[in-house]
Amino acid sequence: MKPVVGIMACNRTVGVENAHAVMERYVRAAITYGDCHALLIPPLTDNFSSAALTTRLDGLMLTGSPSNVQSSLYGSEGGEGPFDEGRDAVSLGMIECMINLGKPVFGICRGFQEINVVLGGSLRRDVGFGAANGANGISHHAPDGTEFHAQFEHCHDVVLTAGGVLDSAYGRDHLRVNSVHYQGVDRLGEGLSVEATAPDGLIEAFSANISGSQVLGVQWHPEWQADKYPDSQAYFRLMGQALRGMPLR
Numbered sequence: 001m002k003p004v005v006g007i008m009a010c011n012r013t014v015g016v017e018n019a020h021a022v023m024e025r026y027v028r029a030a031i032t033y034g035d036c037h038a039l040l041i042p043p044l045t046d047n048f049s050s051a052a053l054t055t056r057l058d059g060l061m062l063t064g065s066p067s068n069v070q071s072s073l074y075g076s077e078g079g080e081g082p083f084d085e086g087r088d089a090v091s092l093g094m095i096e097c098m099i100n101l102g103k104p105v106f107g108i109c110r111g112f113q114e115i116n117v118v119l120g121g122s123l124r125r126d127v128g129f130g131a132a133n134g135a136n137g138i139s140h141h142a143p144d145g146t147e148f149h150a151q152f153e154h155c156h157d158v159v160l161t162a163g164g165v166l167d168s169a170y171g172r173d174h175l176r177v178n179s180v181h182y183q184g185v186d187r188l189g190e191g192l193s194v195e196a197t198a199p200d201g202l203i204e205a206f207s208a209n210i211s212g213s214q215v216l217g218v219q220w221h222p223e224w225q226a227d228k229y230p231d232s233q234a235y236f237r238l239m240g241q242a243l244r245g246m247p248l249r
Contacts, residue, residue, distance in 0.1 A: 002035060002036050002037050003036045003037070003058035003059065003240075003243035003244055004036065004037045004038070004039055004056075004057055004058050004059075005030055005034065005036050005037070005038055005039070005057065005058060005059045005060065005061050005106075005239070005243055006038075006039050006040075006041045006053065006054075006057040006059070006060045006061070006094070007022055007026060007027060007030060007038050007039070007040055007041065007061045007063060008022070008041050008043070008060070008061070008062045008063055008087070008090070008091050008094065008111065009021055009022045009040050009041055009042055009043055009063075009087075010022070010043055010063070010065045010066075010067060010084055010087050011043050011067075011084050011086050011087060020040070020042040020043060020044065022040055022063055023063070023223075025223045025224060025225075025226070026061070026063045026064075026108070026223045027040075028223075028226075029222070029223040029226040029232070029233075029236050030061055030223075030236055030239065032226075032236070033226065033233045033234075033235075033236035033237050033240065034236040034237065034239045034240035034243065035240045036058070036059075036239075036240055036243055039056075039057065041053065041060075041090065041094065042090070043084060043086035043087040043089075043090045043091070044086055044090070045086055045089050045090060048090060050090065050093035050094045050096070050097045051097050053094070053097075054094060054097040054098050054101055054103065055101070057098070057103065058103065058104075058243045058244075059098070059103055059104040059105070059106065059239065059242060059243040060094055060095065060098045060103070060104070060105045060106070061106045061107075061108070061111070061239065062091055062094075062095070062105070062106070062107040062108065062110070062111025062112075062114055062115065062217075063108055063109075063110070063111055063223075064108050064109030064110050064111065064180075064221060065084065065087065065109070065110040066082060067081070067082045067083055067084035067087060067110070068080065068081060068082070068083060068110070068125075068182070068183060069088060069110065069113055069114060069117055069123060069183075070083050070085065070088055071123075071125075073088060073092070073117055074117045074121065074122040074123055075122060076122065076123075079125050080125070080182075088114075091111070091114045092114060092117065092118050095114060095115055095118045096118055098213060099118075099210050099211070099213040099215070100211075100213075101213070102211050102212030102213045103213055104213060104214040104215070104216075104239070104242035104243060105213060105214075105215045105216075105217075106215075106216050106217065106238075106239045106242070107215075107216075107217035107218070108217070108218060108220075108221060108222065108223060109180070109181055109218075109219060109220070109221060111217065112185075112205075112206075112217035112218055112219050113183060113184075113185070113219075115189065115192075115206075115215060115217045116185050116188065116189040116192065116206070116217070117189070118189070119189025119190050119191055119192060119208075120187075120189050120190045121185060121186070121187050121188050121189030121190075121192070122185075122186045122187040123183050123184065123185060123186055124183065124184055124185070124186035125182065125183050127139075127140040127141070127181065127182060127183065127184045127202060138156055138198065138199055138200050139154075139179075140156075140179045140180075140181050140182070140184065140198070140202070141154065141179065141180055141181060141182055142154035142180070151180050152178045152180060152221065152224045152225075153178070154178065154179050154180065155176055155177060155178050155179060156176075156177065156179055156198055156199060157174050157175065157176055157177075157198075157199065158174065158175050158177055158196040158197060158198055158204045158205070158220075159173060159174050159196065159197050160172070160173050160174060160175065160195065160196050160205075161193070161194055161195050161196065161197075164193065164194075164195045164196075164207065165195060165207045165216060165238070165248045165249060166195045166196060166205060166207075167195075168249070169234055169238055169248075170231065170234065175196065175231055176231075177204065177218075177219075177220035178220050178221050178224060179198075179219075179220060180220075180221060181219055184202050184203070184219060185202070185203040185206075185219075188203060188206065189206075191208045191210050192206040192207070192208045192215070193206060193207050193208060194206055195207050195216070195218075196218070202219075203219075204218065204219045204220065205217065205218045205219065207248065209247075209248075209249070214242045214247070214248050216235075216238060216239070216242070216248065218235065222235040222236065223236075
């Protein structure tokens, strides 16, 4: 029996109705390179129990999203939307329950940020195009108005932490990654170890093993055209290992 990963959905408007949606690229990459089954998790709080659902899953994957995590959830104010309160409530509850059960949690982009928030970290909202970040002042998002597919061609290198999960998996000290985010990690959450940093010092990946729960989050999008990029496929293979109880270290 293949393991089952829960994949977090978002609230999206389709026509005039609300829908619970996950872009297919996340699901396809997970089931293909993680060699698993997938169950989509609705961002619906009515009669929903994270504790009940987590007992039925082997792991959790948190996707990216057009929405941002509400700033009040990490002790801040303001910030630009769109926001998705249902996604926030369900995602953060699922992360907490999965970690409490010692089950693996993997995050991509927004999911990476959600894990950080659950573990007491905070986010910064000044890393998009035109923002001067650190000594190098790189932009982590393509200019406004860039065609959708071209946004994923906006890339930079990340340096992998020596001896970390990603360093061991890739066997080298750097990766070239896409960069499609306006927010990023400010204060790192408790128990997380840095796995990769951008040229301006922004944390781009982290890992943890919290009471047996293997956690791995990346700020970039390995699911984007994963069939073309072996480095992206490796992320989901790591997830498949974790779903089967195999240690990442």
